[in-house]
Amino acid sequence: MSSAATTTYVLRGARPLGGEPVDLVLSGSVIAEVAAVGAASPVDAVVVDATGLVALPGLVDLHTHLREPGREDAETIESGTRAAAAGGFTAVHAMANTTPVADTAGVVEQVWRLGRDAGWVDVHPVGAVSVGLAGRQLAELGAMADSAARVRVFSDDGRCVDDPILMRRALEYVKAFDGVVAQHAQEPRLTEGAQMNEGVVSAELGLAGWPAVAEEAIIARDVLLAEHVGSRLHVCHLSTAGSVEIVRWAKGRGIDVTAEVTPHHLILTDELARGYDPTFKVNPPLRTAADVEAVREGLADGTIDIVATDHAPHAREDKDCEWAAAAFGMTGLETALSVVQQTMVDTGRMTWADVARVLSAAPARIGRIDTGERAQGRPLEVGEPANVTLVDPAARRVVDGAGQVTASTNTPFQGHELPGAVVATFLRGRATVLDGAPVEAAEAQGVRA
Numbered sequence: 001m002s003s004a005a006t007t008t009y010v011l012r013g014a015r016p017l018g019g020e021p022v023d024l025v026l027s028g029s030v031i032a033e034v035a036a037v038g039a040a041s042p043v044d045a046v047v048v049d050a051t052g053l054v055a056l057p058g059l060v061d062l063h064t065h066l067r068e069p070g071r072e073d074a075e076t077i078e079s080g081t082r083a084a085a086a087g088g089f090t091a092v093h094a095m096a097n098t099t100p101v102a103d104t105a106g107v108v109e110q111v112w113r114l115g116r117d118a119g120w121v122d123v124h125p126v127g128a129v130s131v132g133l134a135g136r137q138l139a140e141l142g143a144m145a146d147s148a149a150r151v152r153v154f155s156d157d158g159r160c161v162d163d164p165i166l167m168r169r170a171l172e173y174v175k176a177f178d179g180v181v182a183q184h185a186q187e188p189r190l191t192e193g194a195q196m197n198e199g200v201v202s203a204e205l206g207l208a209g210w211p212a213v214a215e216e217a218i219i220a221r222d223v224l225l226a227e228h229v230g231s232r233l234h235v236c237h238l239s240t241a242g243s244v245e246i247v248r249w250a251k252g253r254g255i256d257v258t259a260e261v262t263p264h265h266l267i268l269t270d271e272l273a274r275g276y277d278p279t280f281k282v283n284p285p286l287r288t289a290a291d292v293e294a295v296r297e298g299l300a301d302g303t304i305d306i307v308a309t310d311h312a313p314h315a316r317e318d319k320d321c322e323w324a325a326a327a328f329g330m331t332g333l334e335t336a337l338s339v340v341q342q343t344m345v346d347t348g349r350m351t352w353a354d355v356a357r358v359l360s361a362a363p364a365r366i367g368r369i370d371t372g373e374r375a376q377g378r379p380l381e382v383g384e385p386a387n388v389t390l391v392d393p394a395a396r397r398v399v400d401g402a403g404q405v406t407a408s409t410n411t412p413f414q415g416h417e418l419p420g421a422v423v424a425t426f427l428r429g430r431a432t433v434l435d436g437a438p439v440e441a442a443e444a445q446g447v448r449a
C-alpha cells in the first residue's frame with residue numbers, strides 16, 4: 001500500500017496552535033509550506049477555508065479500547081478508528097484487554113494490520129504485561145516489541161499488575177527496547193466489589209466504595225519501583241488529588257514517571273451516581289469536586305503529562321442493566337477535545353499550544369511514535385508529516401450518543417452542550433475528516449495506508 005496522498009490542500013487562514021493566521025500547504029504526505037494568508041496558491045490545490053480555525057498537530061491517544069478482537073458488537077477497529085478520526089486523532093494506542101488478549105506477537109500484529117487496513121488513524125497496539133492479563137507470568141514482551149507492530153507500551157489495563165515482583169520484572173524487561181509499563185493503579189483487595197468512589201455519596205447510596213488510597217498506594221509503590229530499577233513508568237487514568245501529589249513528588253525526585261488524566265475525570269463527579277445510571281459507572285470511578293480541581297491543576301502545571309480518552313465502548317446489554325451488574329467504562333474519542341477546551345482553555349488555564357502538548361506531542365513521545373516517516377505529535381512545520389487537526393473553537397454542539405461515529409452509545413455527555421468541533425483531520429496529507437464528517441474510503445484522495 002502507498003501512503004502518498006495525491007491531493008494538495010491549502011488550509012487558508014488557519015491559526016497554528018491558536019496563533020496568527022497563515023496558509024498551511026499539505027502536499028504529498030508532508031507540510032510543504034507555511035505562508036502568509038492568501039500567498040500560497042499551488043496549482044490544482046483544494047483550498048479549505050480555515051478562517052477562525054485552530055490548527056493542531058493530529059491528536060494522539062495513548063489509551064483507547066477498540067474491542068477487536070472479541071467484542072466487535074461494542075466496537076471494531078474500523079468503527080473505533082473512524083470515531084478517533086472524527087475526534088481529531090491521527091493515532092491511537094489500542095489497549096490489550098481484548099479476547100484473545102493482546103499478549104503475543106500474533107495478536108498485536110493482527111490489531112496493527114487491521115488498523116493499517118482501515119486507514120483512519122495509525123493504530124499502535126499496547127501489549128499485555130502478563131499472559132492473559134492474569135498477573136502471574138510475564139507475556140512475551142520482547143517478541144511484541146520486535147514484531148511488525150513495534151510495541152513500546154505494555155499494560156494489563158482493566159486489571160492492576162498488583163504483584164510487586166511481576167511489576168519489577170516488567171519494568172526491568174522493557175528497558176531493553178525503551179518501552180514503558182502503563183499501570184492501571186487499583187489495589188485489588190481494597191477494591192473488592194467496589195462500585196463507585198468511596199465517600200459521602202457512596203455511603204448515602206449504599207454502594208460499595210472504592211477508596212482513593214487503593215489508587216494512591218499502587219502509584220506510590222510503582223514510582224519507587226521505577227526509581228529502584230531505573231525504568232520508565234506511566235500512570236493510567238489518574239483520578240485523585242493524592243495521586244497528583246505523589247506524581248508531583250516523584251517527578252521532583254527525578255523519577256521517570258508520566259501520568260494521564262481522562263476527559264471525564266476533568267469534569268464529572270461522583271454526584272452523578274445518584275441517578276443510578278450505569279453510564280456513569282467507570283474505572284477508576286468519578287471522584288469528588290476537590291479531586292476534579294486537583295487533576296485540572298496537575299494538568300495545567302505539567303504534573304500530569306497528557307489527556308488520554310480511555311474510550312471504553314460497551315454493548316447496550318452491558319450498560320442497560322442495574323448499576324451493580326453494569327460494565328465499567330464510557331466512550332470518549334469524539335468528545336475529548338471539547339472537554340479539554342471547556343475545562344482548560346475556556347477557563348484560561350491552558351493555551352492551544354498546551355493542548356497540542358497534552359493531546360499530541362507528549363503522548364506521541366511517551367509511546368515512542370514521535371520519530372521516523374510515520375512520526376506523530378510533531379510541530380506544524382515545513383517538512384514534518386502532515387498530521388493536522390482543524391478545530392472550530394467557536395462552535396457549540398449538543399452531544400447525542402446515537403449520532404456519534406463510535407458503535408456504542410455510552411457517552412457520559414449525552415445532551416450536554418460542549419464547545420468546539422473538529423472540522424477536518426489529515427493523516428499524512430490525506431483527509432480523513434472534512435466538513436466535520438469522516439471521508440469514506442471511496443471518496444478518499446489517495447490510498448489509505
Ligand SMILES: NC(=O)N[C@@H](CC(=O)O)C(=O)O
Pocket residue numbers: 065097157158159184281282283284310312313328329330
Ligand atoms: N475504564 C473502564 O471503566 N473500563 C475499561 C478498562 C479500564 O480502563 O480500566 C474497559 O475496558 O472497559
Ligand SMILES: [Zn+2]
Pocket residue numbers: 157158159184236237283284
Ligand atoms: Zn484502566
Ligand SMILES: [Zn+2]
Pocket residue numbers: 063065095157158310312
Ligand atoms: Zn482503559
